[in-house]
Amino acid sequence: MVDAMDIDEPRGTKRKAPSSIDEGAPHRIKALDPDVVNKIAAGEIIVAPVHALKELIENAVDAGSTSLDVVVKEGGLKLLQITDNGHGIDKEDLPILCERFTTSKLKKFEDLSNISTYGFRGEALASISHIAHLTVTTRTKNSDYSFRAHYDGGKLSPAKPGQSAEPKPTAGRIGTQISVEDLFYNVPTRRKAFRSPSDEYNKIIDMVGRYAIHCAGVSFSCKKHGDSGTSITVPSQASTIDRIRQIHGGAVASELIEFTASDQRWGFKASGWATNANYHIKKTTLLLFINHRSVESSNIKKAVEQTYSAFLPKNGHPFVYLNLEVDPQRVDVNVHPTKREVNFLNEDEIIQCICENIRDKLAAVDTSRTFMTQTLLPGSMLSDAPILKDVSSPAARTPGSVRKKTRPNENYLVRTDASLRKITSMFPTAPGTSSNDTTDAGQEPVYETTDREPILCRLTSVRELRSEVRDDMHHELTEIFANHTFVGIVDEKRRLAAIQGGVKLFLIDYGRACFEYFYQVGLTDFGNFGTIKFQPALDLREVLKIAAEQEKSTATSDNDFEVDEVVEAVAEQLIERREMLIEYFSFEITPAGELLSIPLLLKGYTPSMAKLPRFLLRLGPRVNWMDEKLCFETFLKELATFYVPEQLPTLPGSDETEEDIPDEIRTRRSQIRRVIEHTFFPAFKARLVATKSFMKGGVLELASLKGLYRVFERC
Numbered sequence: 001m002v003d004a005m006d007i008d009e010p011r012g013t014k015r016k017a018p019s020s021i022d023e024g025a026p027h028r029i030k031a032l033d034p035d036v037v038n039k040i041a042a043g044e045i046i047v048a049p050v051h052a053l054k055e056l057i058e059n060a061v062d063a064g065s066t067s068l069d070v071v072v073k074e075g076g077l078k079l080l081q082i083t084d085n086g087h088g089i090d091k092e093d094l095p096i097l098c099e100r101f102t103t104s105k106l107k108k109f110e111d112l113s114n115i116s117t118y119g120f121r122g123e124a125l126a127s128i129s130h131i132a133h134l135t136v137t138t139r140t141k142n143s144d145y146s147f148r149a150h151y152d153g154g155k156l157s158p159a160k161p162g163q164s165a166e167p168k169p170t171a172g173r174i175g176t177q178i179s180v181e182d183l184f185y186n187v188p189t190r191r192k193a194f195r196s197p198s199d200e201y202n203k204i205i206d207m208v209g210r211y212a213i214h215c216a217g218v219s220f221s222c223k224k225h226g227d228s229g230t231s232i233t234v235p236s237q238a239s240t241i242d243r244i245r246q247i248h249g250g251a252v253a254s255e256l257i258e259f260t261a262s263d264q265r266w267g268f269k270a271s272g273w274a275t276n277a278n279y280h281i282k283k284t285t286l287l288l289f290i291n292h293r294s295v296e297s298s299n300i301k302k303a304v305e306q307t308y309s310a311f312l313p314k315n316g317h318p319f320v321y322l323n324l325e326v327d328p329q330r331v332d333v334n335v336h337p338t339k340r341e342v343n344f345l346n347e348d349e350i351i352q353c354i355c356e357n358i359r360d361k362l363a364a365v366d367t368s369r370t371f372m373t374q375t376l377l378p379g380s381m382l383s384d385a386p387i388l389k390d391v392s393s394p395a396a397r398t399p400g401s402v403r404k405k406t407r408p409n410e411n412y413l414v415r416t417d418a419s420l421r422k423i424t425s426m427f428p429t430a431p432g433t434s435s436n437d438t439t440d441a442g443q444e445p446v447y448e449t450t451d452r453e454p455i456l457c458r459l460t461s462v463r464e465l466r467s468e469v470r471d472d473m474h475h476e477l478t479e480i481f482a483n484h485t486f487v488g489i490v491d492e493k494r495r496l497a498a499i500q501g502g503v504k505l506f507l508i509d510y511g512r513a514c515f516e517y518f519y520q521v522g523l524t525d526f527g528n529f530g531t532i533k534f535q536p537a538l539d540l541r542e543v544l545k546i547a548a549e550q551e552k553s554t555a556t557s558d559n560d561f562e563v564d565e566v567v568e569a570v571a572e573q574l575i576e577r578r579e580m581l582i583e584y585f586s587f588e589i590t591p592a593g594e595l596l597s598i599p600l601l602l603k604g605y606t607p608s609m610a611k612l613p614r615f616l617l618r619l620g621p622r623v624n625w626m627d628e629k630l631c632f633e634t635f636l637k638e639l640a641t642f643y644v645p646e647q648l649p650t651l652p653g654s655d656e657t658e659e660d661i662p663d664e665i666r667t668r669r670s671q672i673r674r675v676i677e678h679t680f681f682p683a684f685k686a687r688l689v690a691t692k693s694f695m696k697g698g699v700l701e702l703a704s705l706k707g708l709y710r711v712f713e714r715c
Contacts, residue, residue, distance in 0.1 A: 049076025050203040055124035060084035073225035075200030085175040088140035098129040138176040146172030198628040209247040255279035261357040266346040267327035280316030287321040455527040461629035477690035492648040505703040512698040518643040522636035529586040530600030537594040547613035570620030615642035
């Protein structure tokens with residue numbers, strides 16, 4: 001007789017697990033293992049490194065600290081260390097420090113109704129100790145030395161096998177240092193979910209910045225492990241305005257207005273700073289603190305955005321820092337494991353009162369608005385700077401109300417469709433202008449300005465890359481480029497041009513010079529690039545397939561590959577990192593794989609779109625996506641390579657004529673010649689840092705006036 005287990009069940013049928021228990025008997029209820037319970041609780045409270053840091057910051061501030069130093073390694077997964085100068089922890093309390101529900105802030109449940117501290121449940125350190133290696137070094141003012149204790153699973157553990165688990169005396173200052181190492185080491189699925197240490201570090205920077213703005217009288221610093229510089233440094237004596245300026249930049253701080261609101265009926269008082277109608281960004285920044293705890297509230301955020309909708313242009317959003325203090329008896333902070341959300345009574349009334357106060361402040365400041373206008377008439381003298389006119393106040397009609405503003409930086413220009421007719425094409429052609437010149441001018445790209453705010457780059461990796469360029473600078477050659485005179489193009493196939501520097505004549509490899517220039521532009525304008533938009537959008541996979549098929553056609557049998565597999569692998573890499581690409585490089589890809597835009601590095605020049613497929617394909621294997629510094633360096637070098645003008649065929653010889661060259665090559669040669677003389681070399685003069693490596697193979701001295709004089713002085 002065939003065993004029933006050997007017969008395949010119909011597809012889709014759920015098989016029952018083998019069991020010796022009678023099918024009709026109920027399953028017995030058993031208590032979970034304490035280790036499982038603790039890991040479940042830890043997973044609810046510590047979701048990411050930033051949540052562990054938030055708990056540690058709050059504990060440090062509760063301890064009366066006036067100085068907090070944070071050190072992070074690999075986004076907090078390898079190391080998360082916070083050092084404070086608070087009152088420390090008594091040695092007698094160290095054995096139960098990391099046990100669950102051990103706290104000095106609560107004695108009975110009723111105390112929750114009057115809680116005024118950050119932490120109170122005693123779960124933070126306990127949760128961390130179950131999913132990381134925790135080390136605490138602490139000293140009180142009454143102790144002559146510090147004590148260091150190691151924890152594992154909520155209990156004291158020895159530093160090394162075979163040693164005692166008791167806290168060891170050590171040298172140290174008054175306060176506490178908590179080191180969290182190898183976070184989620186015993187929860188591999190959670191650890192694998194964090195793919196980008198830089199993203200986790202940015203979240204940590206954001207959290208440190210929030211508390212640095214809110215905690216008056218407390219100094220903050222945050223840096224990556226091993227770095228000499230810090231990402232955030234806020235002195236203890238800094239005012240709230242100075243703290244906002246330090247964290248979010250001067251553009252925000254210079255446009256802030258202060259507001260306050262209170263009402264005894266609802267038991268609250270609020271204060272804060274918000275930007276006025278002259279400042280707006282694409283996404284609302286709301287720093288919300290309720291009873292001094294950083295929380296989130298979608299209701300408050302929506303109400304604030306609705307308040308600003310009457311003062312800001314479409315898709316404009318504000319920056320708001322709100323410190324809301326509510327009667328503790330009206331607040332329930334114990335509704336979320338991470339205390340990220342809170343509930344309080346009369347929420348709608350409180351929000352309405354706050355927003356009305358903000359609206360009144362905005363209305364008082366927004367007495368007039370400015371708009372940019374420009375008059376353009378055929379034959380008129382055009383000014384480089386547009387004229388700003390105040391069109392809402394009576395003073396705008398007087399000559400004194402007209403003022404000039406500098407031309408917007410090309411980093412904030414966006415390419416639009418170049419095929420559209422421009423207004424300049426309707427102007428009469430000046431005498432002596434050839435039709436070819438008019439055609440070339442009509443092919444120039446059209447630009448429009450955006451309202452995107454400049455971003456201050458605080459990334460240590462980018463700063464290091466900039467320092468490497470400065471350290472490699474060849475001062476003499478840089479000075480020559482800064483004061484050179486362009487002579488002419490020598491060879492378009494070998495990309496050679498001649499320049500005069502002082503009394504010397506040089507032959508320059510403008511291909512290498514362009515690579516150096518665009519790489520440096522990528523570093524100096526990091527996060528603030530313009531965009532070249534594709535209308536309509538390009539199918540990323542189709543563009544990659546073009547380059548992959550070209551590579552396959554030239555590949556040897558040893559290097560053969562499947563085109564579809566390579567295309568899909570590179571496309572997935574780029575789509576997965578689309579948020580980082582748009583934030584840092586203005587490189588926009590949709591989740592569906594449509595390429596919307598690429599970075600614009602230099603106004604007046606469009607790289608050859610024939611190089612686009614190969615550029616996109618090389619972003620897969622040629623960019624180190626795992627290390628932050630190498631990622632930025634390799635990506636910018638690939639971008640610079642894409643922007644370098646392509647090599648063109650030489651001019652026809654004696655047996656050829658200009659007509660033998662295809663029209664597209666002849667047109668492109670004309671464009672390249674014009675952009676090299678009128679765009680590239682003027683740009684080199686303004687901001688190129690000539691490096692020592694470029695000096696070795698990118699420049700050749702052809703002649704010197706002094707040397708020629710010595711040769712011919714006897715003639």
